[in-house]
Amino acid sequence: MIAGLSFTVLLLLGAPIAFVLVAAALILIHEGGNQILLEGLPQQFFAGIESYPLLTLPLFILLGELMGAGGIGRRLLAFAAALMLPVRAGLAYVNLLANLMMASVLGSTVAQLTVMSRLAVPEMERAGYPRDLSAAVTSAGGLLAPVLPPSMNLIVFAAVAQLPVGDLFRAALLPGLALALAFALVIGWLGWRHNLPRIGRQSLSARLNAARAALPALLVPAVVVGSILGSVATPTESAALASLVTILVAVFVYREMRLSDLPRVLVRTAVTSGAVLYLVAAAQLLGWVMTFGNLPHEAAAMIRDLADSPLMFLILMNILLLLIGTVLEPVPGIILTAPVLLPIATDVYGIDPLAFGVILCLNLALGLLTPPVGAGLYTASLMTGVSAGRLSWLLTPFFGAVLAVLAGLTVITALQSSVGG
Amino acid sequence: DELRIGLITPPPHQWTRSAEALAAALDQETGGRLKLAVFPSGQLGSEAQMLQQLQSGALDLAFLTVGELTNRDEAFGILTAPYLVKDAEAAAKLLEGPTALRLQDHLGPLGLKGLGYGMAGMRIVALSKPLDGTVAGRKIRTVPLAQELDFWTRAGAAPTPLPLPELFDAYTNGQIDGMQIDYEGTFNNRFHDYSAVVLETEHMIFPMVAVASARKWQHWTPEDQALIARLVAEETARIREAYPQIDADYRAKLEEAGANLVRVGPEVFGDAVATWYEHWRSRTPLLVELEAEAKALNE
Amino acid sequence: MSGADLHIPQAPHGPLARLSHLVMRAEAALGGAICGVIFLLMLASATFRGLRHPLIWADELAVHLMVCLAFLGASLAIALRGHMTMGLLPETLPPRPRAWLALAGDVLILMFLLVMALVIWRWLDLPGLIRAGSGAALAQKTFSFIYTDPTQTLGIRKIWFWLIMPATGLTGLIHVTAQIAGDLRDLRQP
């Protein structure tokens, strides 16, 4: 109670979110009478983000910084625009399409939106889009990464549920495409509402010039995709390989960067990723203290008591997950909730575990962009200079699109449950 | 009183089900005085994190794999010796024997109290490309445990520790060529669909150690100590008893699913088995006694 | 502050501010170096695995460096006023109350860092370590294994990485003290 109250007040006063999270964890420890947790607290704090998948964060931030500094992003987007028909908000659709393609290779929202925000936002701004709106479109596109296969979230859920990853990937394919379609509708509406620019009519020779200029730049996404599919690198390592190619192309082909610029780029990467990583660690620490107090279990038991049908169960679960997602990252969120919710879903309500997993993972992925704590939201904010508050406001229609897809999945899943709708 | 038990296995896994059964038994036998909350799937953190929680007394009980323990005391690695026992039944017996019991004394200096052993399925090998003589030259996913890395290196393979969440992508994309796993894990992840061959080596036990926090143990009454020790021993015995059947069931499921199961002998590892023993007998002398015990069981 | 237009502030006033500035420069350089090393480690990891000689220690080292980067980042963000906030109220206030709010915010950060310093101090238990004579002896006496905990593949103890926490706790205190001094100076100006 005290923890929750001071949490809200401090946040509104503008206190650093990461410190507020750790302070809330300390208060919760004190209130719960679990002082023994303090003895190893620094160690648990450190261990909370000792995770290999998190390495994507600094590496993709580095890749994004390099692509921005080296003029790679500009040329790639010009190339994509050259392929596009002259429609309203054309560049925003290009952005979505690029996100869709990247999502079929990458499985992490933060990795994707980091690169995309360096690649697309400056170009959209140059073409007459407001920067904040461009950042919102780009961040939302990042949500496609964990929904369309491959996906880190689905892999973690598969491990918890002991389900085949391949089956989950297949189950997520249609919902992922539905999400992309919903985002396209939102972009159409935004284009009309904000009168977003059309892509100008281009002559064939202008299009060919753009393509030629982009040819070396195309090496970068080719390396990301090729090194993963060509069994050379893990997605994390692919960011490092692509960074190397970016440096080579930017320094020796485009000559827009010198090797002496590298230290500055690295420091910028360190400042951005350090702040976001500490925030993730702080949220993780709070999650650990809450787990220790058995809160996930109690929440699951409460839902079970309240729900009298599969639909009711799924609705309450979605609300709980949205709340958890405001603070926690998807992966710890899955580990905390799936073990307590899944047995109830399958045994009591006869819900298909694959559909359950897709709903759970999509819902928790949204948490990356929802305030007050979202690694995706803050990375995008740091990389585009748009405040997190402004960004989350502009993301609202996209949140609506995600909720609409979640609602559809929820109703379909409830109707298909063996207990009946 | 609310006690806590932590484990890394997911809810459907036998270890987690046994932990739930333990919680129910403890509740019943004490008339609700002692409750046990079960934290599966690594909800309280990695095994290294749980170890710290056990040491400080924040966590009461845990089912630990031998990985983190071996990292702190090499002696635990003797339980993962290659071709130690002929089958899962013998493995279960070996874990009840005097050497395994003596090994539990090594838990004291780590701040733990040993309460018996469980196990998972016998280790087998899944390969993405057809077998051609030996496993030499392949990138095999293992856990980063000295004895295991050493074994695969001696076999001429490239042991590649990968975090579990990376395993599926790495195997299906071809960043690794194989893995050491059990029938259960192979079937649950459908790894056989991505494997040219599944080698029924059954070359290694996968032991689990049931432990209590030594610090918490001191605070319990002798009656509670005895009760907890008895109930945990009952559950670990049930796990040991269950695994030969679990292995057989999943093996049958794999066969039905059309997995290319091939029974092979130690020769797929070249001369790794012999040289491994030569090396580790001197490093961890308790291995010699364990071998003698295993030899009697295998006859 | 945003990564897009990160600038390192110049010409600090007073010895405390100069110290904070100096420490911040060092932290930024160290952070950049860590990012560079993580980048190289991942390149090496992919390359050597391709050559069938996987670097068994590369992942663990990269992950540990990344966690150190997180704690460095927390201290750096104090110095650069770059910590992420919800920041609804401060944006709407006139200058004078905003200066007071800034002071209050910095005092809260100071209090937080002091509490964390206490938690870290008790965890490290230096007096206990000196009395016991060794990390192993301390572990047997107090069930605190922090000086003996091993890494999995690096061959060194975890404590060498954990030291980033007391170190950045200290630098964070330097930064926030310098900022409180700055807040007070701002408030004295009419």
Ligand code: NA
């Ligand atoms: Na994806």
Ligand code: NA
């Ligand atoms: Na969130």
